[in-house]
Amino acid sequence: xxxxxxxxxxxxxxxxxxxxxxxxxxxxxxxxxxxxxxxxxxxxxxxxxxxxxxxxxxxxxxxxxxxxxxxxxxxxxxxxxxxxxxxxxxxxxxxxxxxxxxxxxxxxxxx
Amino acid sequence: xxxxxxxxxxxxxxxxxxxxxxxxxxxxxxxxxxxxxxxxxxxxxxxxxxxxxxxxxxxxxxxxxxxxxxxxxxxxxxxxxxxxxxxxxxxxxxxxxxxxxxxxxxxxxxxxxxxxxx
Numbered sequence: 001x002x003x004x005x006x007x008x009x010x011x012x013x014x015x016x017x018x019x020x021x022x023x024x025x026x027x028x029x030x031x032x033x034x035x036x037x038x039x040x041x042x043x044x045x046x047x048x049x050x051x052x053x054x055x056x057x058x059x060x061x062x063x064x065x066x067x068x069x070x071x072x073x074x075x076x077x078x079x080x081x082x083x084x085x086x087x088x089x090x091x092x093x094x095x096x097x098x099x100x101x102x103x104x105x106x107x108x109x110x111x
Numbered sequence: 112x113x114x115x116x117x118x119x120x121x122x123x124x125x126x127x128x129x130x131x132x133x134x135x136x137x138x139x140x141x142x143x144x145x146x147x148x149x150x151x152x153x154x155x156x157x158x159x160x161x162x163x164x165x166x167x168x169x170x171x172x173x174x175x176x177x178x179x180x181x182x183x184x185x186x187x188x189x190x191x192x193x194x195x196x197x198x199x200x201x202x203x204x205x206x207x208x209x210x211x212x213x214x215x216x217x218x219x220x221x222x223x224x225x226x227x228x229x
Contacts, residue, residue: 022135034218038221041202041223041225042203042222042223043117043204043220043221043222043223044155044220045220046218046219088153089154091218098145098157098160099145099157099206099218100157101154102153102154103153104153104154105153
């Protein structure tokens with residue numbers, strides 16, 4: 001089955017700096033890669049996703065890049081703000097099948 | 112995005128009793144829903160895949176007789192934790208995918224249920 005590794009497990013940045021979270025996956029058949037943000041005690045919220053026919057996708061301060069050859073994808077958050085502090089999860093799946101999640105990254109943005 | 116509603120958000124029950132958690136897709140039909148369990152500061156672990164009109168598919172190590180899943184309609188899946196014990200205390204969360212509909216391939220999550228067994 002699919003295995004998703006996520007790094008780092010914790011990340012502390014200064015407000016205004018950029019944050020990068022990286023994930024690798026094992027199943028070359030995976031073609032859908034979403035990123036979720038989860039605040040304490042809340043549900044994961046989809047923040048951005050990318051499909052395998054695209055190498056990069058951007059939405060305001062958030063961008064995701066995908067390298068299918070190397071089987072890794074990354075989340076980039078620019079101009080970080082304190083409200084970006086949360087746990088971020090990457091995931092991988094084949095189309096609409098079940099998602100396999102990475103271990104999560106606790107992002108702390110210091111004012 | 113699509114809306115998934117989960118109830119209850121919190122439940123405290125006595126050891127040995129059963130608890131039912133509901134997961135509803137409010138504005139789309141979900142032939143498949145997924146149930147996850149999340150321990151504090153940990154990732155989401157898939158417990159089972161709930162299929163409308165058929166038996167659920169359980170992940171290895173998940174007791175099907177303890178975690179009963181019913182998916183009787185295209186908008187409702189239920190997870191019943193039977194004979195709950197303190198070690199079943201956890202955050203349970205469901206998700207559903209809109210199968211390439213308005214929400215694309217995104218999976219949307221319910222609010223989660225914090226189960227405490229005393």
